[in-house]
Amino acid sequence: MASNDPLLSRLAEAISRNTKILVDHVKRNGLPQPSFEPDGPLRTRFESDDAASAARLALIEATKELHILALGPEETTRFFCFNEIYLLGAMQVLCHFKVPQNVPDVGEISFHELSSRTGLSEALLPRFLRMAAANYYFSELRPGFVCHTPWSRTLAHDEGMQACVWFRYAEMLPAVSKFVDMVKEFPDSPEPQDTAFRIAFGDSFFGYKEKHPEHMLKFGQFVSAFASGETADSADSIAKAYPWDRLPEGSLIVDVGGGAGHISAAISREHPHLRFQVQDIADLQEASTSLAKHQGVSDRVSFTPHNFFDAQPAQGAAVYFLRILHGWSDVYCRRILKPITDAMGPNSRIVISDIIQPQANTIPKTQEARVRAVDLTMLSMFNSKERSYEDWERLIAGVDSRLRITSVVGRPGMRRDNLIEVQL
Numbered sequence: 042m043a044s045n046d047p048l049l050s051r052l053a054e055a056i057s058r059n060t061k062i063l064v065d066h067v068k069r070n071g072l073p074q075p076s077f078e079p080d081g082p083l084r085t086r087f088e089s090d091d092a093a094s095a096a097r098l099a100l101i102e103a104t105k106e107l108h109i110l111a112l113g114p115e116e117t118t119r120f121f122c123f124n125e126i127y128l129l130g131a132m133q134v135l136c137h138f139k140v141p142q143n144v145p146d147v148g149e150i151s152f153h154e155l156s157s158r159t160g161l162s163e164a165l166l167p168r169f170l171r172m173a174a175a176n177y178y179f180s181e182l183r184p185g186f187v188c189h190t191p192w193s194r195t196l197a198h199d200e201g202m203q204a205c206v207w208f209r210y211a212e213m214l215p216a217v218s219k220f221v222d223m224v225k226e227f228p229d230s231p232e233p234q235d236t237a238f239r240i241a242f243g244d245s246f247f248g249y250k251e252k253h254p255e256h257m258l259k260f261g262q263f264v265s266a267f268a269s270g271e272t273a274d275s276a277d278s279i280a281k282a283y284p285w286d287r288l289p290e291g292s293l294i295v296d297v298g299g300g301a302g303h304i305s306a307a308i309s310r311e312h313p314h315l316r317f318q319v320q321d322i323a324d325l326q327e328a329s330t331s332l333a334k335h336q337g338v339s340d341r342v343s344f345t346p347h348n349f350f351d352a353q354p355a356q357g358a359a360v361y362f363l364r365i366l367h368g369w370s371d372v373y374c375r376r377i378l379k380p381i382t383d384a385m386g387p388n389s390r391i392v393i394s395d396i397i398q399p400q401a402n403t404i405p406k407t408q409e410a411r412v413r414a415v416d417l418t419m420l421s422m423f424n425s426k427e428r429s430y431e432d433w434e435r436l437i438a439g440v441d442s443r444l445r446i447t448s449v450v451g452r453p454g455m456r457r458d459n460l461i462e463v464q465l
């Protein structure tokens with residue numbers, strides 16, 4: 042189609058072309074076609090095929106653009122987030138009362154029966170449920186009776202999916218509603234406690250969770266569900282993406298703030314010639330020791346309690362691996378990186394696993410919006426940030442003028458995060 046054709050027509054043509062690629066891919070591989078039928082697939086794996094994966098992303102982008110153009114600027118603004126905000130409320134009520142679990146996987150259930158099974162008022166249940174159904178979660182195929190769609194089925198048996206709704210409702214929304222107060226009270230503060238979250242909840246993100254263990258539990262479920270998505274990078278992809286195999290036999294990798302050490306364990310399984318020292322708060326020693334034992338790597342992965350703001354005990358390691366920095370402002374990142382730099386030998390390197398924020402308009406808008414949302418999540422919860430390449434360069438130069446970014450491993454080895462290698 043010619044580039045001077047109207048935008049609406051060009052988008053419609055892109056939609057048609059990319060839809061055909063997806064339909065053919067699904068047919069060719071004998072997969073179920075995506076549908077709203079109760080037994081429709083929960084997920085169609087397009088990522089394994091480059092052409093289908095690209096067509097899917099192009100389709101998401103073109104349909105969104107066509108949708109917003111069809112709505113028009115005024116209509117878009119008039120109804121801004123109107124649907125989303127009440128959908129979120131409705132979904133959390135339905136999840137709280139275990140409505141998804143009480144709708145049968147096959148067949149339908151009446152509102153009356155669903156209300157008596159869940160304890161959700163018979164007057165209110167249809168109001169919340171119809172809001173969800175208007176957004177493809179559940180379907181009221183005949184009046185007063187409900188069945189699942191694949192979308193509502195995701196919530197029926199998976200606590201992680203329920204936690205995705207819960208986290209947005211119970212923590213993100215209250216925190217976001219304090220953004221203006223945060224910006225006014227703490228303009229440009231580097232302090233981790235100066236957050237919208239603390240204004241909303243009266244405590245820091247993890248301080249609040251210590252006092253409310255049910256929040257910690259659900260947050261953990263949310264993180265696992267979020268991290269298992271198709272754009273997330275697993276410990277295994279980190280193990281495969283970086284040239285760990287080029288490091289000499291017996292090289293020491295220090296996993297700074299490594300939690301229980303799941304990334305070290307994954308790299309170590311893939312590269313048995315390396316040794317790992319996981320460093321984190323002492324509370325994690327037991328979990329880390331048991332994880333290494335469970336994964337059969339305890340001879341190569343050990344745990345050392347260490348506060349990462351203190352002098353680095355492991356001098357001259359081959360790699361200092363950090364997957365923590367997006368949780369801290371620049372001032373604190375420099376305090377974390379300085380003791381590591383002081384401990385580095387001439388062949389040491391720092392490998393940072395984090396997002397590199399794209400330049401504006403360099404990736405499709407739907408993907409860009411997602412990384413911008415992650416950045417603002419970090420701001421609201423931790424007063425921290427996701428960084429662009431230039432931000433990383435500036436941060437690293439501010440630690441020690443001898444430090445340089447020497448390579449960045451990104452796609453296709455990694456989908457979302459990058460591995461940023463830094464050397465003296």
Ligand SMILES: C[S@@+](CC[C@H](N)C(=O)[O-])C[C@H]1O[C@@H](n2cnc3c(N)ncnc32)[C@H](O)[C@@H]1O
Nearest residue numbers: 298299300301320321322347348349350364365
């Ligand atoms: C978001 S988790 C990341 C864990 C791991 N790097 C990963 O990517 O899964 C941040 C980790 O930093 C640890 N941490 C926070 N403050 C620390 C400190 N001052 N010294 C050492 N570890 C710390 C936490 O205990 C937690 O395990």
